[in-house]
Amino acid sequence: MRKYLYIFKYTFINELSYFSKVVFRVISYFLHIFVFYCVWDYVYDGTNKIGGFTINQMMWYLIIAELFMMGVSRVARERPIEEIKSGSIAYIMTKPYSYIGYIFTTYLAEGLIRLMIMIPISIIFGFIFVGPLETFQIKYSLIMIISFILAYSINGLIQILISLFAFFMEDAGPLHWLYNKLLLIFGVFFPIDMMPGVLQSILKYTPAYVITYGPTKLIVNFNLVDATYILMAQVIYLAIVLVLVNLVYRRGVKKLNVNGG
Amino acid sequence: MLTEVRSNLRYILLSIKYNVQREMLNRASFLMNVLLMMLNNCSIVVQWLVFFSLKPDFGGYTFEDQMLAVALCTVTYGMVYLFFAGVDNIAKYIEQGALDKYLTKPKSPLIGVLTSKTQISALGDLLFGIIIFFIYYHNPVQFLLFLICSFFSFLIMLSFFIIVNSITFWFIRFSDTKQTFTDSYISFSLYPYTVFGNFVTILMHTIIPVGFAIYLPVTLFQDFSITKLLILIGFAVFNMILAVFLFNRGLKRYTSSSMAVVNV
Numbered sequence: 001m002r003k004y005l006y007i008f009k010y011t012f013i014n015e016l017s018y019f020s021k022v023v024f025r026v027i028s029y030f031l032h033i034f035v036f037y038c039v040w041d042y043v044y045d046g047t048n049k050i051g052g053f054t055i056n057q058m059m060w061y062l063i064i065a066e067l068f069m070m071g072v073s074r075v076a077r078e079r080p081i082e083e084i085k086s087g088s089i090a091y092i093m094t095k096p097y098s099y100i101g102y103i104f105t106t107y108l109a110e111g112l113i114r115l116m117i118m119i120p121i122s123i124i125f126g127f128i129f130v131g132p133l134e135t136f137q138i139k140y141s142l143i144m145i146i147s148f149i150l151a152y153s154i155n156g157l158i159q160i161l162i163s164l165f166a167f168f169m170e171d172a173g174p175l176h177w178l179y180n181k182l183l184l185i186f187g188v189f190f191p192i193d194m195m196p197g198v199l200q201s202i203l204k205y206t207p208a209y210v211i212t213y214g215p216t217k218l219i220v221n222f223n224l225v226d227a228t229y230i231l232m233a234q235v236i237y238l239a240i241v242l243v244l245v246n247l248v249y250r251r252g253v254k255k256l257n258v259n260g261g
Numbered sequence: 262m263l264t265e266v267r268s269n270l271r272y273i274l275l276s277i278k279y280n281v282q283r284e285m286l287n288r289a290s291f292l293m294n295v296l297l298m299m300l301n302n303c304s305i306v307v308q309w310l311v312f313f314s315l316k317p318d319f320g321g322y323t324f325e326d327q328m329l330a331v332a333l334c335t336v337t338y339g340m341v342y343l344f345f346a347g348v349d350n351i352a353k354y355i356e357q358g359a360l361d362k363y364l365t366k367p368k369s370p371l372i373g374v375l376t377s378k379t380q381i382s383a384l385g386d387l388l389f390g391i392i393i394f395f396i397y398y399h400n401p402v403q404f405l406l407f408l409i410c411s412f413f414s415f416l417i418m419l420s421f422f423i424i425v426n427s428i429t430f431w432f433i434r435f436s437d438t439k440q441t442f443t444d445s446y447i448s449f450s451l452y453p454y455t456v457f458g459n460f461v462t463i464l465m466h467t468i469i470p471v472g473f474a475i476y477l478p479v480t481l482f483q484d485f486s487i488t489k490l491l492i493l494i495g496f497a498v499f500n501m502i503l504a505v506f507l508f509n510r511g512l513k514r515y516t517s518s519s520m521a522v523v524n525v
Contacts (some may be wrong), residue, residue, distance in 0.1 A: 024437040028444055035448050042456040043316045048314060170290040174297035174382070190311055201481040 003097050011109035022117050025127045029070045029118065030125065032229070036062050036189070037129050051194035057220045058191075059130040060128040065216045067122040068151070069180075073110035076103055078155045079175045089256070100160060100245055107156040123159025134159040137222045141160035143231070144222070147215040149236040155183075155211045164245065187212025210234045270346045282379040298385025299392075305331050305451065306393070320455025321483075327453060330406070330479050332394040334450045337415040337474065339387025345419060347377035349443075351426035353434035355511075358518025371423070371508045382416050389502050405440055405483065411491070412479035415499035417474040420497075420504035421446060427504070430511025442469065448477045467485035469499065 022222060036119040044055040053061065080103055083089040092099055102164060125132065162179055187208035192200055203209060214230035285291050297505035306328070313324045322330075343350065351374055354360045363373035394407055425442040429435040450471045454462050473496045483488050 024441055025442050029443055031441070032449055035452055038456045038458070038461070039312070039452060041311065042319065168503050169293070170287050171293065174293050174301075177301040178297060185304045189308055192309065196314075219506055 006110040007105045011106045026205045056130045058144045061220045063122050063126045065212045071115045073107045076107045076149050076159035081166045084166040140222045144218050150213045151215045154237050161245045164248045210237045280379035294382040295385040298382040299389045317421045319453045322453040328397045331364050332390040335386045336390030336411045337418045339383045340415040342380040342383035345375040345420050346380040348371040348422045352429040361517050413493050414474040416497040416501050420500040423504035427507045427511045430514045477491040
């Protein structure tokens with residue numbers, strides 16, 4: 001475990017040194033929120049609730065879900081593909097730690113520093129655009145945090161899983177575009193509740209439900225029944241993705257062909 | 262003068278041809294990039310289907326108008342990044358002092374950098390935009406207008422990207438800031454200006470020229486006028502002249518880092 005703590009610490013310090021990049025990420029985040037505020041403000045004109053969400057809840061939903069997308073580290077979607085393509089994965093495989101563990105720990109450390117900066121900023125943005133979240137229930141904060149951590153972990157593992165397809169195909173990058181768009185459209189831009197009935201029941205089985213929609217819904221509009229469903233779904237998802245990541249990694253490593261130099 | 266233009270045009274076409282041929286060496290990867298980008302862009306259509314199901318009209322913008330804006334945006338983005346993806350590297354090369362290899366060539370350094378790279382997924386954007394246009398607009402005259410608007414919108418986007426990258430000649434470490442400008446350009450071009458307030462609309466017609474590149478062509482389809490078309494053409498040409506001027510002016514301030522790698 002100590003070796004993973006060292007990787008975590010090293011990545012955390014390294015990420016701190018690129019502070020200017022964080023500033024520009026914040027500007028980009030603000031722009032996204034601003035554009036969506038304008039669009040939703042227009043859509044809500046003369047309407048009190050859409051899909052059970054008031055404009056206040058909708059904007060907070062968007063700010064929190066977008067925070068997740070902006071705060072997430074890119075290491076799990078980029079590094080395995082680069083290392084498999086270049087063959088440098090062979091060098092890391094000789095180290096006394098698991099490759100998946102190494103990427104996942106780096107992903108967590110980078111995400112932590114990003115979120116530490118982005119969370120207070122997202123709260124400020126929320127207050128600027130629509131004021132305090134009227135339906136926030138602080139007594140359930142612990143459940144919300146657990147759900148958020150589970151979502152972040154599932155997302156990292158799914159990204160690693162997709163990246164590991166680089167063992168079998170030349171370029172796994174385009175698969176990440178589709179995965180990200182799934183999260184954006186069905187988990188960030190629109191809560192699942194706004195989708196037509198048939199689509200809603202299908203979307204509850206997709207990563208968008210456990211990664212973006214679920215934890216954000218708990219923060220914006222908490223209820224115990226939803227919380228139970230979402231947490232259960234997250235634990236099941238986590239277990240399945242963990243098994244799949246290890247399976248694909250073991251199969252992929254057998255196909256790995258590296259020329260020495 | 263004319264010989265020089267023809268020579269530069271030939272150089273651009275050859276560079277693009279070799280870049281695309283290089284990318285097509287791996288057919289599977291090429292097809293996957295193009296097809297998945299088209300599929301990826303379908304999400305924009307889904308997004309607007311949902312929005313228009315909630316509100317049928319966005320300040321005079323119908324669903325067809327919005328799809329036209331999407332088509333224009335993806336086609337121009339596709340043209341810029343399929344033919345001149347090197348534009349994204351200008352700021353980085355200036356910061357690293359790595360423009361030397363383009364200075365040693367007998368052609369314009371700007372053309373050299375612009376054509377140094379292609380982004381093959383941009384072909385997916387280009388095809389997606391054309392398909393979207395044909396789904397909603399069937400008149401040949403409209404297609405001709407679309408071609409004209411796309412070309413001048415492409416000039417505006419390319420020149421805007423050259424300008425924000427060239428600012429790095431005067432302000433060190435501008436590459437992160439220029440990313441914010443280019444992101445803003447894409448973000449605002451995918452939404453109707455009618456949802457934004459006056460301040461943003463002015464911003465979109467000055468600092469970030471989305472107003473001329475996307476909003477103006479949409480109004481040309483809604484209500485054609487030769488004056489508007491001339492404004493679009495004039496603005497695009499002026500912007501391109503400004504971009505070339507700024508790059509060449511900035512080049513005089515360029516400092517090499519002695520990374521002299523000459524591509525023969």
